[in-house]
Amino acid sequence: xxxxxxxxxxxxxxxxxxxxxxxxxxxxxxxxxxxxxxxxxxxxxxxxxxxxxxxxxxxxxxxxxxxxxxxxxxxxxxxxxxxxxxxxxxxxxxxxxxxxxxxxxxxxxxxxxxxxxxxxxxxxxxxxxxxxxxxxxxxxxxxxxxxxxxxxxxxxxxxxxxxxxxxxxxxxxxxxxxxxxxxxxxxxxxxxxxxxxxxxxxxxxxxxxxxxxxxxxxxxxxxxxxxxxxxxxxxxxxxxxxxxxxxxxxxxxxxxxxxxxxxxxxxxxxxxxxxxxxxxxxxxxxxxxxxxxxxxxxxxxxxxxxxxxxxxxxxxxxxxxxxxxxxxxxxxxxxxxxxxxxxxxxxxxxxxxxxxxxxxxxxxxxxxxxxxxxxxxxxxxxxxxxxxxxxxxxxxxxxxxxxxxxxxxxxxxxxxxxxxxxxxxxxxxxxxxxxxxxxxxxxxxxxxxxxxxxxxxxxxxxxxxxxxxxxxxxxxxxxxxxxxxxxxxxxxxxxxxxxxxxxxxxxxxxxxxxxxxxxxxxxxxxxxxxxxxxxxxxxxxxxxxxxxxxxxxxxxxxxxxxxxxxxxxxxxxxxxxxxxxxxxxxxxxxxxxxxx
Numbered sequence: 001x002x003x004x005x006x007x008x009x010x011x012x013x014x015x016x017x018x019x020x021x022x023x024x025x026x027x028x029x030x031x032x033x034x035x036x037x038x039x040x041x042x043x044x045x046x047x048x049x050x051x052x053x054x055x056x057x058x059x060x061x062x063x064x065x066x067x068x069x070x071x072x073x074x075x076x077x078x079x080x081x082x083x084x085x086x087x088x089x090x091x092x093x094x095x096x097x098x099x100x101x102x103x104x105x106x107x108x109x110x111x112x113x114x115x116x117x118x119x120x121x122x123x124x125x126x127x128x129x130x131x132x133x134x135x136x137x138x139x140x141x142x143x144x145x146x147x148x149x150x151x152x153x154x155x156x157x158x159x160x161x162x163x164x165x166x167x168x169x170x171x172x173x174x175x176x177x178x179x180x181x182x183x184x185x186x187x188x189x190x191x192x193x194x195x196x197x198x199x200x201x202x203x204x205x206x207x208x209x210x211x212x213x214x215x216x217x218x219x220x221x222x223x224x225x226x227x228x229x230x231x232x233x234x235x236x237x238x239x240x241x242x243x244x245x246x247x248x249x250x251x252x253x254x255x256x257x258x259x260x261x262x263x264x265x266x267x268x269x270x271x272x273x274x275x276x277x278x279x280x281x282x283x284x285x286x287x288x289x290x291x292x293x294x295x296x297x298x299x300x301x302x303x304x305x306x307x308x309x310x311x312x313x314x315x316x317x318x319x320x321x322x323x324x325x326x327x328x329x330x331x332x333x334x335x336x337x338x339x340x341x342x343x344x345x346x347x348x349x350x351x352x353x354x355x356x357x358x359x360x361x362x363x364x365x366x367x368x369x370x371x372x373x374x375x376x377x378x379x380x381x382x383x384x385x386x387x388x389x390x391x392x393x394x395x396x397x398x399x400x401x402x403x404x405x406x407x408x409x410x411x412x413x414x415x416x417x418x419x420x421x422x423x424x425x426x427x428x429x430x431x432x433x434x435x436x437x438x439x440x441x442x443x444x445x446x447x448x449x450x451x452x453x454x455x456x457x458x459x460x461x462x463x464x465x466x467x468x469x470x471x472x473x474x475x476x477x478x479x480x481x482x483x484x485x486x487x488x489x490x491x492x493x494x495x496x497x498x499x500x501x502x503x504x505x506x507x508x509x510x511x512x513x514x515x516x517x518x519x520x521x522x523x524x525x526x527x528x529x530x531x532x533x534x535x536x537x538x539x540x541x542x543x544x545x546x547x548x549x550x551x552x553x554x555x556x557x558x559x560x561x562x563x564x565x566x567x568x569x570x571x572x573x574x575x576x577x578x579x580x581x582x583x584x585x586x587x588x589x590x591x592x593x594x595x596x
Contacts, residue, residue, distance in 0.1 A: 042229075053229050086101065104152035157199045165188060393529065
């Protein structure tokens with residue numbers, strides 16, 4: 001009887017509304033925050049400063065959008081260049097692309113931003129340095145860092161998208177007489193982009209959220225402006241809530257646009273198109289017209305160009321010009337390869353000379369601090385006996401990984417449930433957390449959880465809890481994807497044998513789904529370890545904070561400090577990525593490698 005009633009949607013909706021009202025009543029009227037809310041700080045003129053501080057958030061939003069757009073455009077360009085490089089048969093190009101992707105994917109964005117802002121100018125002549133800082137170098141360095149970091153991830157997405165195309169298409173294209181660039185433009189990239197739009201869209205979204213880290217190099221974007229309002233008015237709850245809502249709205253907007261693009265690219269019969277497909281076709285119809293015009297112009301140009309083909313040539317003069325064009329193309333390709341090899345050799349030479357001229361004494365004297373800080377220490381007030389640096393980062397990551405895995409498993413299963421009572425709260429948790437940058441989650445846990453719980457939390461535990469909550473939301477989506485990827489017949493067969501829901505999940509579904517999820521889960525664990533660097537913003541003595549402290553004390557050795565820190569992060573992340581790659585190779589069924 002009760003089970004039958006609880007299965008009804010209206011019953012579940014009433015229960016959710018009831019619990020929602022209880023929470024609103026308790027947090028709104030019963031619980032004593034010890035804090036008087038004043039939301040007018042966001043929309044009225046402040047008497048002390050004579051300004052409407054709410055406009056600070058609008059200015060920050062504008063700068064966030066600018067950084068996101070510029071860095072996304074450059075990242076996509078880098079992703080295409082190095083993604084193709086990862087498939088190239090020209091070995092110098094392939095190895096250079098591989099080094100770029102592996103290094104920048106396996107070092108934290110925060111460390112890269114510090115390097116571009118603090119270390120790079122120190123290696124330039126004084127006149128160049130002054131010119132850079134006179135040209136809003138904070139914005140330039142943040143955009144450069146975001147572009148290079150995101151471009152490494154996009155390169156891997158593009159590589160995977162191209163490799164997902166059947167090998168026979170490439171062979172058929174070459175056999176039809178098409179050139180490399182014609183195959184790339186007309187066959188490979190159009191097909192690949194249909195496959196990579198969803199993951200590429202996720203990277204655009206991540207890039208927008210990662211723009212919040214620009215605050216560490218002095219860019220007054222949205223996150224920076226919210227903290228500025230807090231420092232001026234001591235109204236951190238109001239300012240952080242407003243920034244959170246803006247980030248969430250921006251994330252949902254980007255997700256909506258990407259979903260429309262994905263719907264537009266799907267090949268679906270007209271009678272099976274949903275309202276989303278119809279809306280996408282309506283919105284993008286002007287672009288279809290533009291592409292048709294460009295395609296027509298391209299066909300006209302190609303028809304003229306094809307007159308120089310051997311089949312169409314009727315005179316020796318036309319054949320001469322055709323052969324001349326072929327030789328010119330070969331010479332041009334040879335020259336470009338030669339220039340690339342020379343430029344790469346020069347870059348390698350400068351890198352080796354730069355490493356050779358590093359002050360290794362500074363690294364030797366401070367490597368212990370970077371690894372374990374002052375451990376073991378018995379001084380009063382030292383947390384974890386003075387532990388810090390890389391060991392602290394690893395400890396945070398291990399705790400966050402251990403706990404977030406179970407959170408992700410439970411929430412992911414709830415996300416796939418047919419009961420709204422479980423599915424809707426799981427969906428709200430996932431979307432709310434994934435719609436905001438990690439740095440905002442850290443601020444929420446550090447500043448406001450003690451207000452709700454009336455318990456002081458050490459900065460280490462604040463950052464670890466934030467990492468756990470944040471990672472749990474991403475793991476929940478991985479679990480959901482793994483479960484929904486299984487054929488529906490698996491569930492039906494399990495139920496037909498008499499197994500209940502929990503037995504089906506434990507014995508049938510999860511063992512198969514986890515096999516598919518392992519590479520993505522390991523990748524998320526790598527992201528957790530890199531994200532420990534963000535604990536720097538609240539003063540946790542992890543590796544990045546220790547490095548910044550040493551840099552502030554030594555002042556003139558940023559190259560030595562940040563190069564060492566990047567190397568330490570890279571070693572740890574690269575070892576985990578090797579494990580992920582081996583698991584992926586072991587679990588995949590398709591083993592050929594497409595070469596362009």
